Amino acid sequence: MAISNHKLPPEQYDINFADIHPPYESKTAAQVDANHCLFCYDAPCTKSCPTHIDVPKFIKQIATDNIKGSAHTIFSSNIMGAGCSKVCPVEKLCEGACVYNLLDEPPIPIARLQRFATEKAMEQKWPLFTRKPSTGKKVAIVGAGPAGLSCAHILAREGVEVNIFEKEGKGGGLMTYGIAAYKVTPAFCQEEVDYILSIGGITIQYNRELGKDITVSELQTQYDAVYLAMGVGVARQLDIPGEELEGVEDAIRFIYDIRTKGYPAVPVGDKVTVIGMGMTAIDAATQARRLGAKEVTLVYRRTEAEKPCTDVELNIAKLDGCEIIWLAAPKEVIGENGKVTALRCSKMKLGEPDASGRRSPVDTGETFVLETDMVIKAAGQVPFESLIAAEKLANQKGRITTDEHGATNITGVFAGGDAVNGGKEVVDAVQAGKMGAQAILRFLRH
């Protein structure tokens, strides 16, 4: 067993990381699907979308060959509608709510249709929005992820100058750095950011980090308002013996490396164990397989019924050949010469429901040992608690506290997205950015 890079022939990487959701081959194919939509009144698909995209309207516009209008409908509600069409868990959102499910028929492929219209707009660089005359107001945004970009685009449309401070070298946040490359490629993420910025009035200062290069109080004095959208980024530790051994890695770091260093450069074990069952765990496990790991095992302390990932994500892992062990929790990482050789796990059973409503895992006292040379931790992320406290922002364990409009305890400083909710879907962050922009516009008018 060994952790190494370049495990595969060069051409195999492109095959393994090819787009998992191929687009329509023709407009006619998209229109055939669009014409199956029932264009429901009070459409449940729209209601289940966190950004409330008018789904029957944009599908009708595709059916009637108004692709530009369709893209405008989508982007008006969700400026990251192209990316969301690739990464949203649509089976539990719009497509899960489609009335065809009630007829035991496949739902309308809403995401694929959304991708068709939005990618056409990006490809053609259609200028679908214009800016209102300048208001003379300036807003600083911290974080060029989905919440920050969504907020920035609405403010720019309303004639506000926006300056975004981003700690990474590229925009897009989680979309660019935290999602499997076979769902959204780095090139696509760059195109999406460029398309959003093409409205004008938004500048991004890269490699500028809150707490190091800038502070909230500095921004507050230099701008008319501030929006904090820096997300969450610190991986939760397992707090078990052996966690410091060589070969134990954070899933967030592993995925980040895949997206920034290039596939062949990223080392991966032969027998990889991934702890967790959320989207990040699935993305780490499937990509470990696609990088050339011979065996990948996902370990989760509850059962399939309580898993946080969707059935679709779980199926991707299964199709990639990942093994799954339910009702198992990591107890000790075992090593030799400073390197991981095995993981001891506790066998669990389900007890009473916890605060999340899911039945809690209870240790049975029995253990088993899994041979492994790499352990990837994907047990969630924790907020930037000390940074938030240092900036004197009211918070709950590092999650910024806001009122219902996104206002923090500091006048003129607003916050939204994962920094407030602790980590949800990309589409939730886009909606938070919209709400934050509306609150800032009301604040600027007074």
Ligand code: SF4
């Ligand atoms: Fe069309 Fe399904 Fe939405 Fe009805 S629920 S409008 S059929 S996509």
